[in-house]
Amino acid sequence: MSGQSTRRVALGLGFAAGVGALVGCASSTGSGAAGDAATSSPAPSEPTVTTPEQAITRRTNGAARFTAGGPLRPDQSVAYRTSLAAGQHPFAVILSCADSRVPPEIVFDQGLGDLFVTRTAGQVVDHAVLGSIQYGIAELKIPLIVVLGHEKCGAVKATIEAVEKKSPAAGNDIDALVAAIKPAVEEEAATKPADLVDAVVRKNVANVVAALAKKPILSAAVTAGSLQIVGARYDLDAGTVEFLS
Ligand SMILES: [Zn+2]
Numbered sequence: 001m002s003g004q005s006t007r008r009v010a011l012g013l014g015f016a017a018g019v020g021a022l023v024g025c026a027s028s029t030g031s032g033a034a035g036d037a038a039t040s041s042p043a044p045s046e047p048t049v050t051t052p053e054q055a056i057t058r059r060t061n062g063a064a065r066f067t068a069g070g071p072l073r074p075d076q077s078v079a080y081r082t083s084l085a086a087g088q089h090p091f092a093v094i095l096s097c098a099d100s101r102v103p104p105e106i107v108f109d110q111g112l113g114d115l116f117v118t119r120t121a122g123q124v125v126d127h128a129v130l131g132s133i134q135y136g137i138a139e140l141k142i143p144l145i146v147v148l149g150h151e152k153c154g155a156v157k158a159t160i161e162a163v164e165k166k167s168p169a170a171g172n173d174i175d176a177l178v179a180a181i182k183p184a185v186e187e188e189a190a191t192k193p194a195d196l197v198d199a200v201v202r203k204n205v206a207n208v209v210a211a212l213a214k215k216p217i218l219s220a221a222v223t224a225g226s227l228q229i230v231g232a233r234y235d236l237d238a239g240t241v242e243f244l245s
Helices: 002-010 014-023 033-040 052-068 078-086 127-140 154-164 174-189 196-213 216-223
Strands: 092-097 115-120 144-150 228-235 240-244
Touching: 052 092, 052 144, 052 228, 052 240, 092 127, 115 127, 127 216, 144 196, 154 174, 154 196, 174 196, 196 216, 196 228, 196 240, 216 228
Parallel strands: 092 115, 092 144, 144 228
Antiparallel strands: 228 240
């Protein structure tokens, strides 16, 4: 635990424990959550992940199982569910589109306690999303963030249409989605790609990854080697997750 404590101090994250108490979140750094689970509860289906590389392997393996039609649907028993009340150790933050066809736990074939998920249309971020993600890294020591866009994203299509028609703002909260995706549309439209929707999907993922990487808490963890932030695109037809460079 000394390593985790050192990392928390290095990141200047004293606030995180307070946030955890405030929102009632179970913390991985509580009083021996892992030990409690190990002595009295069923073990998780896979070893605990502690590094970005291990997280990438587990994520990739789970996605491959789902694509092949042979998901394990791990760690969803009543006994395992009960054991998680002692604490959580998710191995990846997933920031994905809210689209009903892209549920991260299913696409990556993971179970309870595995993924720390935030979802918005077009996987755009606001302060609440950014705070949630940084909480996951600071307090739960999660080693991987995946920004997951997808084929034929409706939020991307709607933003392209709004830009092409020069539609005025609607004056409601949906404007926030359009404003967030619009830079990717403008950048990609200028290159006249064969498939503008798909080009914007990929660019929007890249923009969100870049935005996350600028956050001091996240950049410090990346520099320390304890975190990787990657983009990905889910193909609705093939059921595959393509990891973007
Ligand atoms: Zn979408």
